[in-house]
Amino acid sequence: MKKKTGAALILILSVMLVIAGCGSNGNSNSNSTGNKSKDNEAKKETTEAVSGASEASYTPYDQxxxxxxxxIVGAGGAGMSAALEAKAKGMNPVILEKMPVAGGNTTKSSSGMNASQTKFQKEQGIEDSNDLFYEETLKGGHDTNDKELLRFFVDNSAGAIDWLDSIGIRLNNITITGGMKEKRTHRPEDGSAVGQYLFKGLVKNVQExxxxxxxxxxxKEITEKDGKVTGVKVLFNQADEKTITGSAVIVTTGGFGANKEMIAEVRPDLEGLVTTNQIGSTGDGIQMIEKLGGTTVDMDQIQVHPTVQQEKSYLIGEAVRGEGAILVSSEGKRFTNEMDTRDHVTAAINKLPEKAAILVFDSGVKSRVKAIEQYEKMGFVLTSDSIEGLAKEMNVxxxxxQKTMxxxxxxxxxxxDAEFGRTTGMDNDLSGAPFYAIKIGPGIHYTMGxxxxxTNTEVLNKEGxxxxxxxxxxxxxxxxxxQNRIGGNSVAEIIIFGRQAGIKSAEFVKAQ
Structure with a gap:
């Protein structure tokens, strides 16, 4: 009993310290309007993350x-997966996270994790193959994907699902996303958003x-000597700089979807769009690696997600469409195949005069996509017991x-679907009252570059x-x-390649 009480007190103090740390960081430069805006954003991010982070007691600085x-630089899904595999190989890893809470963009993931030939697919009679997964992903990327990475990715996807299951993270509820012909998007058993569930499971294992x-x-810097990485320089609590040495460094810092300057540099046409990324996604890892002579690829390939709630820049997951929702214009008409690839759906929305659309679905979709409960809590969802009433709420x-429905x-x-040729996400009609709608528009979502x-996750220089x-x-x-990411592939990527980074870095250290 005493142990449980002590653990609870540590947990409460941890959360208080996380919030207090964010507050003190935010107040350090509060004289300018710009900094106040950043402070408010940081507080908002921390508030959103605390629901998952409250179960995480982070390591005290004096340790x-x-x-x-x-x-390991970055405490998202890739970083924690790498740490767990490195530990399993007998290593002594450490994870360093610049934000006041762990999780990164992983906690914002919604739809699920793609994988083929999994045991859960087989149990549910879903016939799939790694080759089909490969072909559809290659087609979705307009045949510009790195084929070696892609082959490794699909061939190790089922193993990643098994590995997660072995550590208590079960993704056996399967749906479909745009650009796919088979159900291979694995979600938590209750159909809830994958991100928070995955984060909580990984951080629990990291602690254990x-x-x-x-x-x-x-x-701030990855150190090296004679062409070999030697460690990092890290700033703690924006004040205390330390140099930490290590035999290997794994960078899992995420993309640059929240760095407006980097985006404007490579894609000025996207300036002004909202972003679904957490504020820590600023490309730090890319910049540090470039300073060491690392090279980049596809930096101008930035994915705009078609369904983002604009006022709060919040992603409305693809699973909503995968479970049957449709998109309508301000005229109340469908205008595209909702299950096409994200770039095509985005282009269709941008052709509308208002460059925005409305997701429409019924109680059946709501019951199958638990993430909608979160959208309701955030005030995004319009509802009515009738189509006529919903139309009034939507102002269409x-x-x-009614004709569209x-x-x-x-x-x-x-x-x-004689109108737009949709062939997936059609298992259930939209006839179950009450009815729902969410107003959406495109937003910056993912940096493919x-x-x-x-395939060993070794960073390459300009000579390859x-x-x-x-x-x-x-x-x-x-x-x-x-040139285009398929929904559900990013979560698969962080687990598959995060694990590989942990395994291969451990092999490298042992060989020294």
């Missing part, structure tokens, strides 16, 4: 050591394995919306040679997705 076998995880630990013509339900019944690696001791995984890496 920091001068040397570790493997230093005794892997140190420091927050407010902003890595009621007769047209009748036509769609008939298409589902006949398994033929990043540093170049090989590995930088000794340097590994990378997750959204910081470029090449896998080509």
């Amino acid at each position: 920091l050591k001068d040397k570790y076998d493997i230093i 394995q005794g892997i140190p995880l420091f927050v407010n630990a902003d890595v 013509p009621a007769d047209q919306l 009748d036509t769609w339900n008939s298409a589902v019944k006949n398994k033929k 990043g540093v170049k690696i090989n 040679q590995p930088i000794t001791g340097l590994f990378a995984a997750g959204e910081v890496v470029g090449g896998l997705h080509g």
Whole structure:
């Protein structure tokens, strides 16, 4: 009993320290309007993350050591997966996270994790193959994907699902996302958003394995000597700089979707769009690796997600459409195949006069996509017991919306969408009251570009040679997705390549 009470007190104090740390950081430069805006954003991010982070008691600063076998920069899904595999191989890893809470963009993931030939697919009679997964991902990326990375990715996807299941993270609820012909998007058993569930499961395992995880630990530089990585320089709590040595460094810092300057530099046409990224996604890892001679690929390939709630820049997951929702214009009409690839759906929305649309669904979709409960809590969801009432809430013509719904339900019944050729996400019609709608528009979602690696997750230089001791995984890496990412592939990427980084860096250290 005393142990439980003590653990609870540590947990409460941890959360208080996380919030207090964020507050003190935010108040350090509050004289300018710009900094106040950033402070408010940081507080908002922390508030959103605390729901998941409250179960994470981070390692106290006084436990920091001068040397570790493997230093992991970034505490998202890729970083924690790498740490767990490195630990399993007998290493002493450490995770350094610049934000006040762990999780990164992983906690914002919604739809699920793609994988083929999994045991859960087989149990549910879903016939799938790695080759089909490969072909559809290659087609989705317009045949520009790094084929070696892609082959490794699909062939190791089922193993990643098994590995997660072995550590208590079960993804056996399967749906479908745009650009796919088979159900291969794996979600938590209750159909809830994958991000928070995955984060909580990974951080629980990190704690159980005794892997140190420091927050407010902003890595500023990766150190090297004679062409070999030697460690990092890290700033703790924006004040205390330390140099930590390690035999290998794994960079899992995510992309640059929240860095407006970097985006404007490579894609000025996207300036002004909202972003779904957490504020820590600023491309730090890419910039540090470039300074070491690492090379990048596809930096101008930035994915705009078609369904983002604009006022709060909040992603409305693809699973909503995968479970049957449709998109309508301000006239109450469908205008595209909702299950096409993200770039095509985005382009269709941008052709509308208002460059925005409305997701429409019923109680059946709501019951199958638990993330909608969160959208309701955030005030995004319009609802009515009738189509006529919903049309009024949406401010669209009621007769047209009714006609659209009748036509769609008939298409589902006949398994033929004569209007736009949709073939997936048609298992259930939209006839179950009450009815719901969410207003959406495009937003910056994912940066396909990043540093170049090989299938061992070794970071490559301009000559295509590995930088000794340097590994990378997750959204910081470029090449896998080509010009367009398929929904559900980013979560798969962080687990598959995060694990590989942990395994290969451990092999490297042992060989020294």
